[in-house]
Amino acid sequence: MSSNSRKSGRVTLQDVANKVGVTKITVSRAIRTPEKVSESLRLSIHKAIDQMGYVPNRAASMLSAKQSKTIVLIVPSLSNGVFADVVRGINDVMLNQGFQILLGHSGYSLLEEERLIETYLQFGIDGIIISGTHHTERSNRLLRKSNLPVVEIMECNENAIDMSVGLDxxxxxxxxxxxxxxxxxxxxxxxxxxxxxxxxxxxxxxxxxxxxxxxxxxxxxxxxxxxxxxxxxxxxxxxxxxxxxxxxxxxxxxxxxxxxxxxxxxxxxxxxxxxxxxxxxxxxxxxxxxxxxxxxxIPRFDIGEQAAKLLLKRINDEPIESKHLDLGFIISERAST
Incomplete structure (x- = not known):
């Protein structure tokens, strides 16, 4: 093992390279752009990765790619079926694009929401999806000054911090x-x-x-x-x-x-x-x-899906037709009326 891995107890890219007998650049290429490495060498590298338990250093990847591939989602409830469907819509889009989601639970407390915002802004995230358009004054200030893409969900509001997806x-x-x-x-x-x-x-x-x-x-x-x-x-x-x-x-x-x-x-x-x-x-x-x-x-899954798509467009500097999406509602009449 390299001296760095002995100090940290963590298997490094160099350790994998030493085991296979190639350079760090080759190992990195096999992970990031496998099509640029021969099949036999790629298989040898991945076999070594599995045997040694190597996990890529996400912080290093963030520095080189200028993206953390991580977003934050803050919701008021994890037990409410409404938000379960919204989370599923967001998850389907973001995971398909290689993003991870940091999930925060505010418990309908604006002060807890503020604490979560302050904490997650320290993680080098790429964007935030947050429930509602009503926050503390400090939360509003933190979100606006972060210069990150922000999508407020469940309500559609032209006065939102950045973007909004929901209904009236x-x-x-x-x-x-x-x-x-x-x-x-x-x-x-x-x-x-x-x-x-x-x-x-x-x-x-x-x-x-x-x-x-x-x-x-x-x-x-x-x-x-x-x-x-x-x-x-x-x-x-x-x-x-x-x-x-x-x-x-x-x-x-x-x-x-x-x-x-x-x-x-x-x-x-x-x-x-x-x-x-x-x-x-x-x-x-x-x-x-x-x-x-x-x-x-209400279109719960669609709200999550469209919010994720809006956020991705902003992260990737793609044009956005509308920053505020009102997805509407339907009256589902049944026998109780």
């Missing part, structure tokens, strides 16, 4: 409420949990549609806690206790709507005859319940 949540809330009013529901409630910016925008859309038709906007119940099925059940109970004439409830996500449906079944309430229920995101559970749940379908 206020418009989605408005269109769903209009849809319910058009079906004849008059006493429509709204129930929301966590109440981050996206949930608040959905509530704003609900209010706009309610006000336009001069219906009551009193039936609102929100919580700062995370969504659970039990919370959905409890919210249904509270809304019906406070406003027993409620004929429909618009929940800010599908977990709450499903929990309310389970509570209706426990109480022998018929859905939608006694009360109609709708959710948001159109997760798999919407098609698995009986009756199936009406929901706002």
């Amino acid at each position: 949540h206020a418009q989605a809330g408005y269109k769903m409420t209009q849809h319910l009013i058009g079906k004849g529901y008059k006493n429509i409630g709204f129930a929301g949990a966590r109440m981050d910016l996206r949930a608040q925008l959905r509530l704003d859309g609900w209010r706009k549609a309610i006000w336009e038709t001069e219906l009551s906007d009193a039936r609102v119940l929100t919580s700062s806690y995370a969504s659970t099925y039990q919370m959905g059940a409890d919210m249904l109970t509270e809304i019906l206790g406070e406003w027993p004439d409620t004929d429909c409830i618009f929940f800010c996500n599908d977990d709450l709507a499903a929990g309310a449906l389970f509570e209706c079944q426990r109480r022998n309430l018929k859905v939608p005859k006694d009360i109609a229920l709708v959710g948001f995101n159109d997760l798999d559970i919407c098609s698995a319940t009986n009756p199936k749940l009406t929901s706002v379908c």
Whole structure:
């Protein structure tokens, strides 16, 4: 082994070269541009790499290529099915282009998000994809001054730091409420949990549609806690206790709507005859319940995929037609309404 590898305990490129009897440049070429090395020599080099457990030094590669081939993705939740699909869309694009993803979990905390941004900016990354367009003032400053490509996802906002991919949540809330009013529901409630910016925008859309038709906007119940099925059940109970004439409830996500449906079944309430229920995101559970749940379908995988493609274009200095992509939404009507 070389003196450097003895000091670090790590197998180096020189160690592999010494074992095969070639230069470091030849080993590097066999790894980076294998088509430039004869098949027999390439096989010998890769056999030595496998036997010795050699792992390329990524830091050295960054210096020579001027790219780390690493991006950061910061999301508020790893258990939420919405973000699982978004991550899959990003992953499919970036891994295919040889990029690795550093995944950060903020837990819906803007201060934790700020800490993650500060930490990851020290890693020589090529770009950042981050959930939402609402951050602390310091996070905004760090991202803007980093001079890195930044894509904010889940919301489409012309005032984003750099680029954005998502949808108009206020418009989605408005269109769903209009849809319910058009079906004849008059006493429509709204129930929301966590109440981050996206949930608040959905509530704003609900209010706009309610006000336009001069219906009551009193039936609102929100919580700062995370969504659970039990919370959905409890919210249904509270809304019906406070406003027993409620004929429909618009929940800010599908977990709450499903929990309310389970509570209706426990109480022998018929859905939608006694009360109609709708959710948001159109997760798999919407098609698995009986009756199936009406929901706002958002293009989760496409948001991740398009965000990754935008980021790659900026990293590679390719032209971009639009920095802000509104991918829209669909009202998936099912038996619960």
